[in-house]
Amino acid sequence: MFVDLLCLANSRKLNAKCIAGKEWDTSDHPWIRPVSAAEHGGVPSDVCVLQGLWPQREVRPLDIVRVELQGLPSPQEHPEDRLLGPALWINKGTIHPGDVGKFVDPPGTPTPVDPTTNASDHLSRSFVLAHPLTRSLWLIEVPALKLASKANGVELKWYVEFIYGGVDYRLRVTDDYFLQRLQRQGKLYDGPRPEKHLCISIGVYFESMDAYYKLAAAVLP
Numbered sequence: 001m002f003v004d005l006l007c008l009a010n011s012r013k014l015n016a017k018c019i020a021g022k023e024w025d026t027s028d029h030p031w032i033r034p035v036s037a038a039e040h041g042g043v044p045s046d047v048c049v050l051q052g053l054w055p056q057r058e059v060r061p062l063d064i065v066r067v068e069l070q071g072l073p074s075p076q077e078h079p080e081d082r083l084l085g086p087a088l089w090i091n092k093g094t095i096h097p098g099d100v101g102k103f104v105d106p107p108g109t110p111t112p113v114d115p116t117t118n119a120s121d122h123l124s125r126s127f128v129l130a131h132p133l134t135r136s137l138w139l140i141e142v143p144a145l146k147l148a149s150k151a152n153g154v155e156l157k158w159y160v161e162f163i164y165g166g167v168d169y170r171l172r173v174t175d176d177y178f179l180q181r182l183q184r185q186g187k188l189y190d191g192p193r194p195e196k197h198l199c200i201s202i203g204v205y206f207e208s209m210d211a212y213y214k215l216a217a218a219v220l221p
Helices: 097-103 125-130 176-185
Strands: 002-013 016-023 031-035 063-068 081-083 089-094 122-124 137-141 145-152 155-164 167-173 191-193 197-206 211-220
Touching (some): 016 197, 155 211
Antiparallel strands (some): 002 016, 002 211, 016 031, 122 211
């Protein structure tokens, strides 16, 4: 079946992409994460190229894209995962940045917090086994947002810091489009940011840390 998807994240996922968004043509706009048949479901960059645009480019947050879905993947790592079909991705338009707030999840759907840890950025495997995930994606609005960096060897990692639902968060940013855009503009540095919407995703199981990390999959206006 073909679905028009409002893209709300094109995020780095291992050596591929994690694409996520909300179904466009329904009143409740359910979350969908199109996945490939590869391990952990990462979508290759050449798959998520939009047809109908010139020059061609990858799908970006706020784009509306028509994709083919073929049911549930096996295994299904997240409740929103749907297996991609072979059809090319078709550009159907882009929403105005001022309309992002219309798709924010209700305040009563906070991200889960693991009481067995002292951190808000991950869930232990034992917690997830005892409390299976009913969702792994959220679009939230935050009162204030701060960008922070941390050097890790030769790599500089970027994080967003914010408060949501009375909880302090510091989450890794995997939104390369956002980071690259700031870098081109000369604005990629630590400090407050004007963006107020975040797509939060719970990643795949990180075996070396025995945990599932929460990620800032998209930083949006």
